[in-house]
Amino acid sequence: MPAGDGFNAALEAMLGTEVAGFRELKECQQLTAGASQQTFRILVDTASGDAQFALRRCPPTLEGGPSLGQIDLATEAYLLQRSAEAGIPVPAVVHVLEEGDGLGNGFLMEWLQGETLGQRIVRSESLAQIRPQLARQCGEILARLHAIEVDANLAGQLPGVAPAVLVQETWDWYQALNLPAPMIDFSARWLLENLPVSSRKTLVHGDFRNGNLMIDNNGVRAVLDWELAHIGDPVRDLGWLCVNSWRFGQVERPVGGFGTTADLLAGYEAVSGIRVSEEELRFWQIFGSFWWSVSTLQMAATWRTGHTPSLERPVIGRRSSEAQMDCVNLLFPGEFELPAATELDQGTQLPMPAELLEGVRTFLQEQVAANENKHFSFLAKVAANSLGIAQREFLFGPALAEAEHGRLQALLGDGSLDELRWKLVNELRGGLSLDTDALAEHLRQTVAGQLSIDQPGYTALR
Template identity: 70%
Template structure:
């Protein structure tokens, strides 16, 4: 770890932590595109104390995360939230220019589970899971009741539902990657905007994965960097997006609860009844937004702005969110590609077999090594190779079928030209109920998802000939 960084951090701790003796541990937990989080173990006259430290990366802000609030504002939001009875870590010190560590803050270290997969499956949380949805509703009601005329909120972006949809759609179009289902969903959203929506503080990323949970329930609401002023139902809908259920699709609230419990907790605390129709809109928007955000992350990797093993794999997750949009607004049956066994051909080994060998090595041996970081990266690498392998096996047949459907809709042309043509026609007002359009989109996204992530829960299908 950089010695200059550690020296500056120790200087801050010496000034701000009473009885400071030494920094015994500084472990980097996350290295997001724009922010870093560290766990600190500090020796003091009172014994060992743990803290969390967040700061902006020195490289600056990532274009794929435009719209995030600064860490100084995030610290103020945490303080406001604590005053409103929302469980959050206590902010201990806000960095100043003299600290030479950039923008950031030191905060209380809390114990609890933050990994969404464990929250929905851990035996130790089995008793509390049925209560989490109602607790989340109560927490969001308190959050949305915070007065938005507070000086700390003056710099937050304020957006209407229509502007939010359009800005997200514009962000996708700027990538110049034709994905007709994204255009279709944007059109649907603009045709179904909420009427007379309220205007409150919105967390912006309230979901399983940004909550800390223990046996008593929600310990803390984390990651306030996407906070804004807007429609509060957005937070409720985002919590119900399928991407954040971690495979437990029959429990739509974070993979741990029901919508009835969520809305009951919200109404009990706020006195406001949220309709399931309003919630549905924001569920669709959440999957739409995530489908675009993942593409933006991949674009930042492709441009060289954010080198990462994970970013290109995250970009492939766009098909997951697009499939969620399919199931929400144009549900229906679809067939996945038939299973294909690895072709042994006349050579030994064939390309797909080479990929299989490397993927198994990464997944079964490297990922099981002692290093937690390299184990995680090995799993990411194995996932990348799995995608490439499935693309190699299924891609040509799926592309041919997609081109044939597009030709029936639009006329002859290359696959790339027809994809772009369909996107353009959707942007120009093509009727969303055009003959064959919904079926084409449903089959196309299901096929792509069978390559990108065949185990994703949205890929529920019924075969024509079981």
């Protein structure tokens, strides 16, 4: 079991009250998925036999409140109940945690069987027959979701965010981190200058993507993780599902790595009667990558301050360059150069720093990650990935920084690398034309170079 005796005792007491015929808590396993909320698989013995449940809980380190637009878990439970009434596939809520339960904020829900790992959903042979139908099913589900009436109760619990405010708030979150990432500023400027002409206001899931969907042989079994729900432009959900980060390598299938936009939009129109244009979809696809580029940095920042100690969060912060490169490819695609492969044995010191990192990385990846404990194995892979990033920084970072400095000097004049990064950021925030000569080329090459360090296998570099 993942927690101490106090947690287990409180959990057993709650289950004894809320689960009919409860006899004993047999297992409580924390799942590896979920960067901002904890999910546990609960196995209990009841008078009718074994029963499984899922417990969604806010981590104790985040009890001060949700971040980046997240709603609390009690509201998430209410949304699941409303969605079930609207015919949307969701797990049934069994109990919303109360203060007397001693378990913090969260809720208990039924455990459903199905695949939730995006990599498997896009590749598994067992799902090959249903995959071509998933994009249309997603369109139909989103149409029903967006038709849910926003009554006074729901409006009082969810934030309402217009597109312009959503872009500006995300930009403000990034600026508060005090990090110079010019591509993020460029993307924010483009979004604010190309806002949707007309925008509906409906319930929005906010994180409807491959990885938050449970799939079985019949299709979408459940829509999960409603913590970013809000009232806003419904096309955001459609665009987020098409973001490259959630295709898991299947770039030729823009909808979740499993389908086409034509099927997605046809399913949406068939249920809602509303035709969404490719232009609307593209705006929210760009926003989705922009938002994810900021969200990953914000999660890493909570690790740096010590508010969220985690092995995974600093590595997630390095995923910002993935989303930034997706913005590059959507806004100004073109050619770029990547560092040439470097042999690890180059140098006069034996072993070289990169070789030392390679030895530890290989040990973690090939031996420690083979541990039967799935959560421990997952963390070993995260650690190996972290060392790989540091290794590539040793090998390629100096040359990439020198090239970036040269481009910035050509654009902006003299100054150190950090000074010129900040100068470009401040000029973009101050109104520098997005069509400035050599700006797009500089950003494309800089982001591609950073991504070659952070995640060289990411599909945006193909």
